[in-house]
Structure formats: structure tokens, C-alpha cells
Amino acid sequence: MLPVLKYNGILIAKNIEFARTMLAQSLGLMFRKSMPHSYSMIFTLKKPSQVNVHMLFVFFPIDVIFLDKEKKIMGFSQLKPWVGYKGMENIKYILEMKAGTINMFDLKIGGQIEFDES
Numbered sequence: 001m002l003p004v005l006k007y008n009g010i011l012i013a014k015n016i017e018f019a020r021t022m023l024a025q026s027l028g029l030m031f032r033k034s035m036p037h038s039y040s041m042i043f044t045l046k047k048p049s050q051v052n053v054h055m056l057f058v059f060f061p062i063d064v065i066f067l068d069k070e071k072k073i074m075g076f077s078q079l080k081p082w083v084g085y086k087g088m089e090n091i092k093y094i095l096e097m098k099a100g101t102i103n104m105f106d107l108k109i110g111g112q113i114e115f116d117e118s
Contacts, residue, residue, distance in 0.1 A: 003016045003018075003115055003116050003117075004016065004115065004116075005040050005042075005095070005113065005114070005115045006113070006114040006115070007105050007107060007111055007112070007113055007114075008111055008112055009114070010105065012038075012040075012097075012101065012105050013038050013039060013040040013097060013101075014038045015036055015037075015038050015039040015040070016039075016040055016042060016115065017039070017040070017041045017042070018041075018042050018044060018117070019041055019042065019043045019044070020044050025043050028041065028043070028053075028058070028096065029041060029058050029062065029096055030056070030057040030058055031057055032058075032059070032060075033059060033060075034059075034060055035060060035062065035097075035098050036098075037098065038098075039097065039098060040095050040096065040097045041095070041096040041097075042093060042094070042095055042115065043093065043094040043095075043096070044092075044093055044117065045091065045092055045093070045094075047092070048068065048069055048090045048091060048092045049089075049090075049091060049092075050087065050088070050089045050090075050091075051066070051087065051088055051089075051091045051094060052085070052086070052087040053077075053079065053084075053085070053086050053087070053094060053096075054084070054085050055079050055080065055081055055082055055083060055084035055085065056082065057082075058079075058081055058082070058084075059081050059082075060081055060099070061078065061079060061080050061081060061084075061099035062078075062079055062084075062096050062097060062098065062099055063076065063077070063078050063079075063096075063097045063098065063099055063100065063101045063102045064076060064077050064078075064079055064086060064094060064095065064096055064097075065094070065095040065097065065101075065102070065107065065113070066088045066091045066093075066094055066095075067091065067092060067093040067094070067095065067113055068090060068091065068092055069092040071092075071093060071112065071113045071114065071115070072110060072111070072112055072113070073107060073108065073109050073110060073111045073112075073113060074088060074090070074091060074109065075088050075109060076102050076107060076109075078099060078102060093113075095113070
């Protein structure tokens with residue numbers, strides 16, 4: 001079964017890409033022309049850490065969702081191409097999604113995200 005992403009039990013993305021390696025995490029969405037519908041790039045960190053997300057060489061706006069080790073939403077941001085930047089502490093997962101996802105699904109801090117990491 002393909003991994004899917006849910007928020008409080010509701011499907012929010014069915015096209016998932018995991019960024020687990022240092023290279024994949026360094027590149028992220030850089031140099032891509034667009035983001036597919038119902039897509040999420042999930043960054044999985046080895047342990048909860050301070051993280052910084054930048055938009056250099058990203059050509060389209062995105063929504064970024066920061067999760068703790070229990071996959072609860074700790075914060076989020078709507079970032080603009082090239083100039084966007086956001087940092088947070090004690091984060092285990094970062095979700096990069098199509099711009100508008102936060103509003104479309106009415107995501108809230110403290111909400112539960114679900115996905116299978118296998």
C-alpha cells in the first residue's frame with residue numbers, strides 16, 4: 001500500500017516523497033518547476049532538532065508544516081519562492097506541501113498528522 005498523509009483522519013495527500021538522506025534533505029524541492037496535486041515531501045530527522053527551511057532555488061510557494069516526534073503540528077508557515085524562511089525548535093518531521101493546503105484543510109497547531117514511514 002502506498003503511503004498517504006492524513007490530518008485528524010482526513011486524507012490530505014496521496015503522493016508522498018520521503019527525504020531521509022542528507023542529500024535529499026539538502027535539495028528538498030530546489031530546482032523543480034512545480035509541485036503535483038495532493039503531494040507532500042516529508043523530511044524525517046534522526047531526532048527532534050532545531051530546523052530551518054529556506055526557499056532558495058524553489059520557484060513556487062509552498063506550505064510548510066512542522067511536527068514533533070508524535071506527529072502533532074507544532075507550527076506552520078506559508079513560504080514564498082526565493083525569499084521565504086522559517087525556523088523552529090524540537091521538530092522531528094517537516095512536511096512541504098502545495099501552497100494553500102494549510103487553509104484548505106484548516107490545519108491547526110496541536111492537530112494530529114498520520115503517515116506510515118515504511
